[in-house]
Amino acid sequence: MSKYLDKSIEELHKLLKSKKIKPIDLVEEAFDRIEKNKDLNCFITLNKEEALKKAKELENLEVDNLFFGIPIAIKDNICTEGLRTTCASKILENFVPIYNATVIDKINEKHMIIVGKTNMDEFAMGSCSKTSYFKAPHNPWNFDKITGGSSGGSAACVSGRLVPLALGSDTGGSIRQPSSHCGIVGMKPTYGRVSRYGLVAFASSMDQIGPMTRNVLENAELLNILCGKDPKDLTSTDKKEEDFTRFIGENIKGMKIAVPNYFVSDIVSSEVRDKFNEIVKLLKDKGCSVDYIDIDYIENAVTLYQILAMGEASGNLARFDGVKYGYSYENPKDLEELYTKTRQIGFGDEVKRRIMVGSYILSGENANVYYDKAMGVRDDIKKSFEKAFKKYDFIIGPTTTTEAYDINEEFNDPSKSFLDDILVIPVNMAGLPGLSLPMGFTNNHLPVGLHIIGNFFEEAKMYKLASFIEKELKLNLDPRGGKDE
Amino acid sequence: MNNYKTTVGIEVHAELKTKTKMFSNSANHYGKMANTCTNVIDLGYPGTLPTVNEEAIHLGLRAALVLNCKINKHMHFDRKNYFYPDNPKNYQITQNRTPIGVDGYVLIDTENGKKKIRIHDIHIEEDTCKSIHSDKSSLLDFNRAGVPLVEIVTEADMNSAEEAVKYLEKLRELLLYADVSDCKIEEGSMRCDCNVSVSKTDKLNTKVEVKNIGSISNVGVAIKYEEERQIALYEKNETFKEQTRRFDDKTMSTILMRVKETGNDYRYFPEPDIPFIDLTDEYIEETRKNLPMSAEERRNIYLDAGISKVNVEKIIQNRTVSDYLNKFIGKINLVIASNLLLGDVAAYLNKYEMKLEDTKLTDEKFETVVKYLDSGKINSKIFKDIIEDIMENEESIDEILENHNIKEMGEDELIEIINNVLENNTKSVEDYKNGNERAIKFLMGQIMKETKGNANPVLVTTKLEEMLNK
Numbered sequence: 001m002s003k004y005l006d007k008s009i010e011e012l013h014k015l016l017k018s019k020k021i022k023p024i025d026l027v028e029e030a031f032d033r034i035e036k037n038k039d040l041n042c043f044i045t046l047n048k049e050e051a052l053k054k055a056k057e058l059e060n061l062e063v064d065n066l067f068f069g070i071p072i073a074i075k076d077n078i079c080t081e082g083l084r085t086t087c088a089s090k091i092l093e094n095f096v097p098i099y100n101a102t103v104i105d106k107i108n109e110k111h112m113i114i115v116g117k118t119n120m121d122e123f124a125m126g127s128c129s130k131t132s133y134f135k136a137p138h139n140p141w142n143f144d145k146i147t148g149g150s151s152g153g154s155a156a157c158v159s160g161r162l163v164p165l166a167l168g169s170d171t172g173g174s175i176r177q178p179s180s181h182c183g184i185v186g187m188k189p190t191y192g193r194v195s196r197y198g199l200v201a202f203a204s205s206m207d208q209i210g211p212m213t214r215n216v217l218e219n220a221e222l223l224n225i226l227c228g229k230d231p232k233d234l235t236s237t238d239k240k241e242e243d244f245t246r247f248i249g250e251n252i253k254g255m256k257i258a259v260p261n262y263f264v265s266d267i268v269s270s271e272v273r274d275k276f277n278e279i280v281k282l283l284k285d286k287g288c289s290v291d292y293i294d295i296d297y298i299e300n301a302v303t304l305y306q307i308l309a310m311g312e313a314s315g316n317l318a319r320f321d322g323v324k325y326g327y328s329y330e331n332p333k334d335l336e337e338l339y340t341k342t343r344q345i346g347f348g349d350e351v352k353r354r355i356m357v358g359s360y361i362l363s364g365e366n367a368n369v370y371y372d373k374a375m376g377v378r379d380d381i382k383k384s385f386e387k388a389f390k391k392y393d394f395i396i397g398p399t400t401t402t403e404a405y406d407i408n409e410e411f412n413d414p415s416k417s418f419l420d421d422i423l424v425i426p427v428n429m430a431g432l433p434g435l436s437l438p439m440g441f442t443n444n445h446l447p448v449g450l451h452i453i454g455n456f457f458e459e460a461k462m463y464k465l466a467s468f469i470e471k472e473l474k475l476n477l478d479p480r481g482g483k484d485e
Numbered sequence: 486m487n488n489y490k491t492t493v494g495i496e497v498h499a500e501l502k503t504k505t506k507m508f509s510n511s512a513n514h515y516g517k518m519a520n521t522c523t524n525v526i527d528l529g530y531p532g533t534l535p536t537v538n539e540e541a542i543h544l545g546l547r548a549a550l551v552l553n554c555k556i557n558k559h560m561h562f563d564r565k566n567y568f569y570p571d572n573p574k575n576y577q578i579t580q581n582r583t584p585i586g587v588d589g590y591v592l593i594d595t596e597n598g599k600k601k602i603r604i605h606d607i608h609i610e611e612d613t614c615k616s617i618h619s620d621k622s623s624l625l626d627f628n629r630a631g632v633p634l635v636e637i638v639t640e641a642d643m644n645s646a647e648e649a650v651k652y653l654e655k656l657r658e659l660l661l662y663a664d665v666s667d668c669k670i671e672e673g674s675m676r677c678d679c680n681v682s683v684s685k686t687d688k689l690n691t692k693v694e695v696k697n698i699g700s701i702s703n704v705g706v707a708i709k710y711e712e713e714r715q716i717a718l719y720e721k722n723e724t725f726k727e728q729t730r731r732f733d734d735k736t737m738s739t740i741l742m743r744v745k746e747t748g749n750d751y752r753y754f755p756e757p758d759i760p761f762i763d764l765t766d767e768y769i770e771e772t773r774k775n776l777p778m779s780a781e782e783r784r785n786i787y788l789d790a791g792i793s794k795v796n797v798e799k800i801i802q803n804r805t806v807s808d809y810l811n812k813f814i815g816k817i818n819l820v821i822a823s824n825l826l827l828g829d830v831a832a833y834l835n836k837y838e839m840k841l842e843d844t845k846l847t848d849e850k851f852e853t854v855v856k857y858l859d860s861g862k863i864n865s866k867i868f869k870d871i872i873e874d875i876m877e878n879e880e881s882i883d884e885i886l887e888n889h890n891i892k893e894m895g896e897d898e899l900i901e902i903i904n905n906v907l908e909n910n911t912k913s914v915e916d917y918k919n920g921n922e923r924a925i926k927f928l929m930g931q932i933m934k935e936t937k938g939n940a941n942p943v944l945v946t947t948k949l950e951e952m953l954n955k
Contacts, residue, residue: 079532092531099525101532198532205757233534234759311754315564318575319529323625339568362566362752371754 023069024055042157046116073166076117079198088132091346101198118153127420140479145404148178155182173424176436180399180449191431192237195230201316203309216467220244247464253287263397301426307374314358399436399449494641499666500674507633508535523627529573541633549586562756571613584608603640646708697731790819861943
């Protein structure tokens with residue numbers, strides 16, 4: 001079997017353009033790799049038949065853009081017309097949308113080929129992908145480790161080189177945290193940068209779709225085609241079209257970087273902190289200034305997230321009631337039983353827990369005590385970040401506090417799972433863009449990520465810094481370690 | 486029994502006359518085949534998002550303005566969470582914290598003069614599905630899901646069934662004439678829920694909500710029924726819990742639906758899918774300036790023109806007639822014009838079950854015929870003879886008159902007829918000259934008979950008087 005899929009997108013584009021290869025070569029290779037790595041459990045649904053058919057059809061078309069004929073994997077909470085979209089939940093086990101998410105339309109316009117829908121935490125609720133109704137995916141770097149989550153399947157299939165590109169979604173770190181654990185590049189764009197139409201909502205004011213890729217350049221290239229104002233999503237922003245790759249390769253000398261003290265406090269393992277400190281040293285060596293600063297309220301971000309995201313989720317997930325679509329409890333004795341049994345059987349524990357917490361938080365007087373107050377503090381966090389960005393180009397820190405933990409580790413304390421996202425959640429509270437980039441390996445040879453936070457709509461600038469560091473580090477990010485499959 | 490005071494507050498839901506739904510682009514049409522005006526957004530499918538219908542915001546603003554409300558210029562939507570099959574997302578997008586209008590009022594006429602019914606707020610929201618229940622199952626029609634509504638909530642300012650009815654009639658008139666809603670209660674585009682309580686003191690007693698009332702007059706019936714029912718209970722020293730009842734139009738009574746155990750917990754929170762909406766001062770003023778002419782303004786114009794009070798109310802009852810009449814303000818005699826529209830024209834339309842716009846009556850023809858009637862060139866009898874032609878033929882009024890061989894009599898011919906009549910009625914001529922004014926009427930009648938109605942009555946009168954006084 002050929003190894004085209006180890007090549008860069010630009011190389012593949014040249015080969016396709018010069019007719020040295022055909023899209024079907026890439027699709028067949030992708031399914032071959034997926035098949036050989038099915039133990040990783042990256043996918044919930046494969047789109048093999050359709051993908052092969054589409055690859056064949058593309059042979060009659062001109063190779064008109066960089067992504068023409070390139071295979072891509074889609075997180076299973078993004079609606080794909082005619083292709084099952086489960087959100088890794090029993091309640092949507094047989095749900096086949098009759099419409100595409102806006103990002104899927106954009107991908108189809110570029111003639112990319114969707115190979116399948118990736119595994120994830122149920123309704124994106126979790127940070128290890130273990131809440132999936134279809135069992136957790138495994139980390140390509142170490143089968144016994146978690147992928148992180150909730151976009152665990154997307155991270156693992158890119159990391160394992162099964163597919164060059166994937167889409168994830170990030171409500172409280174769900175793109176960046178698994179990207180860190182799996183050693184890939186993951187971008188959560190500014191809230192409003194990418195249309196949410198067709199993304200099954202978890203917490204509407206935080207959800208954002210983003211690219212997950214093997215390297216920085218391909219990440220920027222993929223974001224180029226995803227973003228834009230969408231009349232179907234009122235929260236999407238009208239911004240001038242731009243090329244996110246345009247600063248890549250430029251020097252970073254003189255850039256002002258801030259490190260929040262909280263991000264290097266003892267909540268972070270010493271091993272991860274050491275890796276991060278090496279990056280700080282590198283940046284200083286290359287002429288950047290690095291200051292340690294305090295950002296007010298970021299230590300409250302997880303608490304706010306629990307209140308606001310759960311509240312919104314309790315509303316967003318109310319529609320799954322067995323009346324219109326999805327799993328429906330059979331022969332209920334009355335309406336009440338249809339509702340309670342459908343939801344009791346259809347949802348997993350974590351989802352039910354979050355719906356209950358969210359409902360409680362919004363009930364009666366609690367709405368004022370918790371929800372309104374949290375919205376106020378959320379504004380304050382945003383203002384703290386805005387203040388910092390008046391002075392600094394970037395805010396950086398580690399993406400995760402530790403390396404990926406054992407997949408069999410039981411987590412009895414549900415609140416602990418939120419602590420996995422303690423460093424990435426503040427970004428969602430403020431709506432800022434955040435990117436995770438591999439910054440090295442732990443002693444167990446597990447990748448850990450650097451978290452770059454940019455100012456609103458400054459993704460292009462973030463790619464410049466990320467790409468510079470990537471080039472300096474020259475990490476071998478192929479978990480197969482150069483071995484033959 | 487009479488020492489009980491009734492207190493009534495009313496919530497009205499009125500569907501807005503928009504082309505599309507509140508939060509999606511599917512059509513807003515009443516009476517289409519079930520589930521043909523709907524899409525994935527109305528159905529609450531996962532991943533779908535609402536968009537905001539600007540026309541609905543515009544109509545909501547108009548309604549808030551005619552209800553004299555203060556406008557929330559920086560407003561947003563909220564989610565109202567409750568589970569029910571007719572509520573596709575199991576939350577309704579509505580306005581809780583920032584209703585488009587607050588603190589308004591409606592003036593009604595009572596025996597003691599004008600009374601102000603305060604409007605607590607008016608907010609914009611989406612309608613639910615229509616549920617159709619049968620013995621074995623329930624069906625849902627999503628055509629109604631997502632239709633834009635305004636909900637108008639009064640303070641508990643009404644103290645009788647009559648006042649409630651007056652308020653609703655007035656509200657309906659305001660919304661109709663602002664082109665906000667067609668307010669058809671029978672089609673469900675206007676729905677009223679009443680909160681009724683009775684008390685011997687100023688302290689309000691337990692209130693009862695009555696839903697499902699199918700007409701404004703039945704609101705009166707329902708309130709009267711509740712007054713009596715509640716007073717009877719208090720007289721027996723019985724108390725009751727806050728409850729929701731429905732009006733049953735077969736028995737003309739109210740029937741218990743549910744007792745309210747605790748206050749409803751709708752877990753409201755700001756709708757994150759829809760950003761804040763800013764209504765600028767310019768936009769609000771522009772909207773106010775361009776409001777269609779209100780019923781009150783129209784009344785004044787018609788009364789000033791000399792139309793009878795009875796006829797004015799008849800015109801106001803019929804918006805189409807009023808709009809039609811308004812095209813001719815200042816151009817023709819509105820009394821004659823309204824008499825035609827309410828009389829012969831209405832009769833014609835009724836007879837053939839037609840609408841004015843389906844006929845061949847052009848503005849020009851109407852103007853001409855009213856002018857002819859006004860100047861006496863034709864009389865109402867002639868109009869009756871030619872109305873079918875006017876309504877059905879493309880020809881001008883002059884052409885129609887010619888076809889019917891109706892032409893104004895020449896002066897010579899008229900003088901000859903007058904002479905003949907005077908010669909044959911010397912007794913009446915004598916009477917007139919002796920001061921009997923009535924004699925002239927008789928002579929007029931004789932002349933008109935001879936002319937077969939073809940003479941201009943104004944001319945006849947002048948000529949006759951001239952010749953009698955010679």
